[in-house]
Amino acid sequence: MVEPWIVLVALPIVLYFTRAIGVVLSSYVAEDSPYRSTLLILPICAMMAFFIPGALKGSLLEQAMLVVFLVVFWFTNNSIVSMVVGIGGLLAAKFLL
């Protein structure tokens, strides 16, 4: 167990490392390499690995709001409108139900 200030120093270093290491490694992959298109898909897979379990952990109501939010975003491409709909839905569910 450590005091919070130690975490406040160490955590940014870890985060910076995750950001820097990928950029450094990318210089070893050629532009026309067959690995390049595969590299493009890895971040999507990694994000989905956090998104899908996180979505499944929500209540039924939250999941319904998520579906509405994603459908709105899919068709409008407008992040602000979609977020207003999503957060508005979450708050409405909290106060009305």
Place this chain on the structure above:
Amino acid sequence: MDDFRRGVLDSLGLGSTAAIFATIFGAAAVAQGVEFMEAMALSAFVFAGSVQFATISIWGDTLPFATVIVSGFLIASRNIFMGMALGHVFVGQPTWQKYLKIFFYTDVSYVLGMKADHIKNKFAYICGVGALVYSFWMIGTFVGLLIAESLQKSVVDSLAYAGIMYLGMLVIMLMKAKDGFKVPIVLAAITILVLYWLGVEQFVIMLGSVLVGGVSNLWLELRSRKNG
């Protein structure tokens, strides 16, 4: 218009939603007993919402160092793949600029950078995105800390799910930005569902997803090259 300013303007929408998420973070931090300056320092130096939320969830007078660091690394490990995919943009830049601006390279920079095929100087563009998102992130955190007292904890908890919505939005943007990924993405999603239902650790889920998506995409790519 130069590409830095184009990046700033293009990220106004996603930056605003990030600000909302940061406001929720600020309010949640107060509810968890995080001091004002500690919360601001987390946003200023960590600058990664999902990691910050995970960290404040176990905040206290003392913290389990290994747990915080390992979980922070695992949650942020997607940055490694994002860096590998778009890292060539940083090549050829002055060293100090390159390593300073890597700090501002986040999900939003990556997503908008991937979509910006029309941009000539992607490095400047990504810097513009990073500058705006960072500013909005800090302002959002500050506002959240200020209004925290007037929000019920249950309201803050109910809004925590907005983080998942935000992540879902980024996934959709990435899927729409590039075509030809459909089969590997579906396979990766199936893998995630199976591993989740098997109750394995988050890191294993991510590894499984990345492996299945990556290997299937590589196989399809090599097969299409072979067939000409």
